[in-house]
Amino acid sequence: MYTIGQFSKIGNVSTKMLRHYDKIGLIKPTFVNPENQYRYYEKHQVQDILKINRLKKYKFSLDEIKQIIKDKSNSTLEKFLSKQISLFETEIQQSNNILLHLKHSMDQLQKGEDIMNSKRSFHILIDTLKDTTVLSIRDTISMDNIGNLIGKVFENIYKSGLSPLGNIRTIYYDQDFDQNSDSDFDHNNADIEVCIPVNRQLKTDTVSTKVLKGGLYVHTTFIGPYSEIGEAYAELLDWINKNSYKIAGPPHDEYIKGPDSKCSHNEFVTEVYFPINKK
Incomplete structure (x- = not known):
């Protein structure tokens, strides 16, 4: 002993x-x-x-x-190892993204560029969106894990014999932009729905499509890393307030060009949408 x-x-x-x-x-x-x-x-x-x-x-x-x-x-042990591997892979990817961002910032700084103040300009548009058939998953997750949720939606699409027909959308249900609300947005527990347009409607015991209702939207294009997309949100909110409109529902992002295009995060293209009504 x-x-x-x-x-x-x-x-x-x-x-x-x-x-x-x-x-x-x-x-x-x-x-x-x-x-x-x-x-x-x-x-x-x-x-x-x-x-x-x-x-x-x-x-x-x-x-x-x-x-x-x-x-x-x-x-x-196998279940927990699988979960932990996924967690570390996500952390490594996030660290790699930050490292790339740091290197790009250093390169800009050495060229004499002002890296702390944005020079972006935004073109604001109003459009009426049509109803869209999508396959989606809604979950409360960390914003850093949106990629995992997107992967699950694509997995369900291909397992069900469906075909994706358009860009990925993420709807943010708990980003409350009501002027009378002081609720906080929790980055680590965000109510998010990932939607991917598909070629037909489907309802089974495990998978069901839904129809995203269209309507009047104001939107703008954001070019740059997702961490700075708040600039586009601010521009749209200012435009809504100045033009006598009110927000009619949760906003959503549509990914036009992202990590799959193998480009720099500074070249990512995202369209930001707010549903609106006249006051």
Whole structure:
């Protein structure tokens, strides 16, 4: 047997943390001396503590680690590994995007350009949009995970034998632009619907298309990274207020040119739409 101090050195974990593991039932000493409450661990538990350390390096929570260790079939481990791989892939992609943005900014700065003040101009248009048949998924997610939601919609389209017919749209239901509202927009818990136009209507047990109602919209084209698209929103809101219109529903973005086109994020093209009515 090993004392808690010896086991602490073997497992490279503090005695305080070992006591916490005991408390939550993650790894318990095999024997506790009733006279002095000293804890003792056995040799077979060395693999257990090493396994816990490895799973912590994978950024699993202690609750997730408990579930993994409890399930001897490894199905829980496979599920959590898949989730964690997806999470890290998303984080890596986000970091790569930031790195590209930083390098581009440095290049502009070295050329003497003003990188902190935008020189964009916007052309505001009004159009009546037609009804559109779409396949969509609505979910409350982080704005950083919109790409995953888009992928799921495309997966449902191809599984159902449908064909995409137009640009991807994202509708933002909780971006409340009512002048009388002071509600906050939560970047990490946004109510978003990803819609992709399809060639026909369909209703099955698992997949159903819907019709996006058309109507009067004011819109403008934004060229640049999604992180700066707020400029287009500001221009449209100013135009709506100055021209005696009111917002008639949630806004949406339509992606004209994005990451799939293999261009720089500074060349992304997005059309921003607001449904409107006359006051």
